[in-house]
Amino acid sequence: MARGWFITLPLAAALAASTSLTNAAPPESPSAAAFREVAKVLNHPRCMNCHTTVNWPTQGETRQRHTFNVMRGPDGGGPPGMRCTTCHQDKNQDAMNIPGTKNWHMAPMTMGWTGLSPNQLCKALLDPAKNGGKTGEKVIEHLRSDPFVLWAWAPGGKRKPPEMAHAAFVAAADTWIKKGADCPQ
Template sequence: MKLRRAAGLLRHLTISAFILLVLTGCENRQDMTGQTPESQASKVDTTGHQDWETIVEVLLHPRCLNCHQMEMPLIKQGSPHVPRVERGPDNMGLGTMRCSNCHSNQNNAVTGAPGAPGWAMAPIALNWSQKSSAQICQLLTTPQDNGGRSPAQLMQFMSENPLALWGWNPGGNREPVNIPHDKLVTALQGWVAAGTPCPPGTPPSQ
């Protein structure tokens, strides 16, 4: 009887020791990487490349692209602007066809004309309508080509300027930019913090 109890106790102790061994083993593994497998899987990409993908998706959205054209703005998902209007020397229209004739500081539900303070075509230097992601990145990170704009200025414009913010409140039945604005701001911060990296294949800037 005594012997059986002693054997039972021993088995119990062996199992406990085994469990303890397994547990400390797990803990050691955790300590070595400093992370559990789950937190590794959800690790944030700090290279800035994923952030750029988010940013360029916004830049190429029709709400942004329609003003960032060569000579004429576009409407809706990229159709010609009717009536025909042109950039003109100050980006605000040609002759009597001034943007401000129809566009004001806010969307006009009666005429259907969208609006925001400073409504004008984007400068020619910021026409990225025919460019690839790599080329747009190159343009935005090269002040000699983009009209002397620094990454900090680009970030500020997209975070705060009413022309950019209009993209999330475009009026009528226009589709707003599909990326949430706060997600864009976070991506901009990550991209700038990572040193504004461009996608592979970007020619080196001179």
């Protein structure tokens, strides 16, 4: 458990309480501002397509529902007999325009981000019940080195990676957590 995690939470809450009393929006904290940058990346189709809150993945830049009735299945890896790995292999298959990395699967429904505002997204990422029981440091670690996250910057075919470079993204996430894990309003 990262100690900073629990320390920052009351601070964030206090900050939220105080800003609600003022008319003019105060300048956002550096942490919250950093999260806005993080959120831009998280809202990218490369992340959102598999972090859905529905029973199926989406696909493409428009995040349309995955074609041919592809379903999440009980473990996020596709239903019995029609696993994600039926088509998605250990690496991108560019000739077929099929993305891939090891153990292709969806994020659990609890980690679904569809339709979340930056504030909600931030809170979800900080909530161990919605982030796979991760501490702030573990969240950073996930964003830094998880093969799926890295895949987003090398998605193959004509798929677009997030605009922000991966290193800048990790740095922003780091700032966000280290400077208080504030959530933008």
